[in-house]
Amino acid sequence: MHSPLTRRGILAAGSGLAAATVLPALSGCSLVAAADSDPDTLVVHSQLGTTAPGSPTYLASLDRFRKENPGLKVKNLINGDDLAQVYETSRLARKEPDVVMVNLYDKTLAWTDVGATVDVKGYLDGWGLRERVRPEALSAWTDAKGRLRAFPYFATNWPIAYNRALLDRAGVDAIPTTGDELIAASRKLRAKGIAPVTVGGNDWTGQKLLAQIIQTFLTEDEARHAYSTGDFGSRGARGGIDYFVTLRDAGVFADKAQGLTSDLMTTQFNTQSAAIESAMSSALAKVPEEVARHTEVGGWPLADGAAHDKPTILRTYTLIGFWISPNGVKKIDAVEKFLRFMYHPDTVSRFIKESGRDMALRSDTVSTDFPLVAAAQRLGAGVSQVLLPDVYVPPVAAQPLITATSTSFTRGTSATKVRAALETAYRSA
The missing domain is CATH 3.40.190.10 (Periplasmic binding protein-like II)
Structure with a gap:
């Protein structure tokens, strides 16, 4: 798909991030109205901010970012599984937010190709952030034409x-x-x-x-x-x-x-x-302490003649990335400040320690308060990894x-x- 973004083209790109859900209070129309063109306001569209794992840490990080950048306002727009649909509606009206935090799956696979978001490889390198990212994550977020769809952020183990x-x-x-x-x-x-x-x-x-x-x-x-x-x-x-x-x-x-x-x-x-x-990492992080104490993580059992020599798990580095929209390019200085802040080791460590998130970025921090997440990280050679099909479907x-x-x-x-x-x-x- 190489034509400019059209209603027919992008709405044909898929039908949702997961099973169909009822639109929350923030509808496509309200998002179009909410996308602020003020050059001093950065508009971020995210699935974080309510009950999604990592939301408290994300909101606290936004507050800290605002304090460190008093001249820059940040408007946080929140949607759930319908985020991709709502974003596309706003993009069709050219009122889309500047940065989008969402995974690489279904509708979002087509965004860079149709111009709904931009190739961020030049920004990643220009801002000196490439070394912060795990090579596997860069590979997963790069399309067949060598374009980096988004700045990688959340990853997940799935034992x-x-x-x-x-x-x-x-x-x-x-x-x-x-x-x-x-x-x-x-x-x-x-x-x-x-x-x-x-x-x-x-x-x-x-x-x-x-x-x-x-x-x-x-x-x-x-x-x-x-x-x-x-x-x-x-x-x-x-x-x-x-x-x-x-x-x-x-x-x-x-x-x-x-x-x-x-x-x-x-x-x-x-x-x-x-x-x-x-259970992916976010589910492991929610297991109550009294249950986690007697829970072990491992792989899925194999059958005779399997192509793998160890029980299998899934793993992905495409759970959440920071996508830059065409509107975001117009505020690229503000976007750079935001992404540098979110990539800072202290911010990354907070997500690991406070929310039990696996990250697509390099970090020595361990999820000490989330023992099952840490145990999944240690599985290593004891399991065999199979393909998460999301980016291929x-x-x-x-x-x-x-x-x-x-x-x-x-x-x-x-x-x-x-x-x-x-x-x-x-x-x-």
């Missing part, structure tokens, strides 16, 4: 959390590392009235776990091909789908997983109604894949139908 106390209660002696062990553990847990693996089968958390399990028999290149093209017909992809169906129909996942959301998943694990969850297929995920988690859906649902998500979009 599997195991409630050791619940496993012990059910008579499970060790963390399962194979599919057979996981099935056996699930049966014992169910016998004690404990849900085995809780998962948001009706939203992005289920999509990610499904992708992780499918990759059991795929190399990274094979996984990249499958999620870029929607071709799940290879031997490895079919083997991964078969493995998923075997686990599902053996009762590994919580009852009615196809209707669960990420919030319900988190609640089930944190209240000890379920023993196992696929065409934006138009992102939301249909959520629907396909719910279908896949429905007990009794055959492997053939799971594959058909996944491939149809690409064709129907």
